Amino acid sequence: MSIIELKITLEYIEPAVTRTLQVPVDIRLDRLHLTIQAAMGWTNSHLYMFEAGGATWGLPDPGFGSEDLPANKTTLAEVIEDTGARTINYLYDFGDSWDHTIKIGKISDPVPCELYPRLTNTAGRCPPEDVGGAPGYEEFLEAMSDPKHPEHADLKTWYSSDFDPNVPDSDELRLDLLKLAKRWKPKKKRIS
Structure with a gap:
């Protein structure tokens, strides 16, 4: 082999x-x-x-x-x-x-x-499954990193934890x- x-x-x-x-x-x-x-x-x-x-x-x-x-x-x-x-x-x-x-x-x-x-x-x-490909992933990262983003709370609930794209x-x-x-x-x- x-x-x-x-x-x-x-x-x-x-x-x-x-x-x-x-x-x-x-x-x-x-x-x-x-x-x-x-x-x-x-x-x-x-x-x-x-x-x-x-x-x-x-x-x-x-x-x-x-x-x-x-x-x-x-x-x-x-x-x-x-x-x-x-x-x-x-x-x-x-x-x-x-x-x-x-x-x-x-x-x-x-x-x-x-x-x-x-x-x-x-x-x-x-990236998480079903996040919407590369464009959806960009939006996901933006929302997850900004507590004031209108989708931040929903995405944190959906993902169920913090997300560090570098680790x-x-x-x-x-x-x-x-x-x-x-x-x-x-x-x-x-x-x-």
């Missing part, structure tokens, strides 16, 4: 929201989606799509007119090999349009006794990734 480093940036957001991950290069895209969800702090409540080299992967829905290739049958290694991509686009929540850029980093051997996927760096707190929940995010890594850990073969 080889490990690949990915730097994920949530586009059109200030302050910047980035995550650096180490994942198995042969991770399926549906699992990469769940990994990104956990690393960013999203709740996996909406559809998603990966795009590279003019092709898209996600949850095919012929009734909806989707021509996405199946994410559960394609690995990250296959996407990189087939498209030559060094950057992959990941779109989450087609209504809010959270656009993520995934930069492909170095490939290395796994560290003994480490579990993957692994979150190695975080910057910025991810990610790094420990919680790492724990969520560790749970995935444990669930997906390859089973040891028994010798009889």
Whole structure:
């Protein structure tokens, strides 16, 4: 098994929201989606799509007119090999349009006794779900930072706590990734 480093940036957001991950290069895209969800702090409540080299992967829905290739049958290694991509686009929540850029980093051997996927760096707190995309997030930040803003009290109630866009929940995010890594850990073969 080889490990690949990915730097994920949530586009059109200030302050910047980035995550650096180490994942198995042969991770399926549906699992990469769940990994990104956990690393960013999203709740996996909406559809998603990966795009590279003019092709898209996600949850095919012929009734909806989707021509996405199946994410559960394609690995990250296959996407990189087939498209030559060094950057992959990941779109989450087609209504809010959270656009993520995934930069492909170095490939290395796994560290003994480490579990993957692994979150190695975080910057910025991810916007709340259903806040209205980048424009709604700007309005959310403005209202949350100004107690005199007409929507301040309602948004504090809706979000149910204070919100600092500069401080990610790094420990919680790492724990969520560790749970995935444990669930997906390859089973040891028994010798009889």
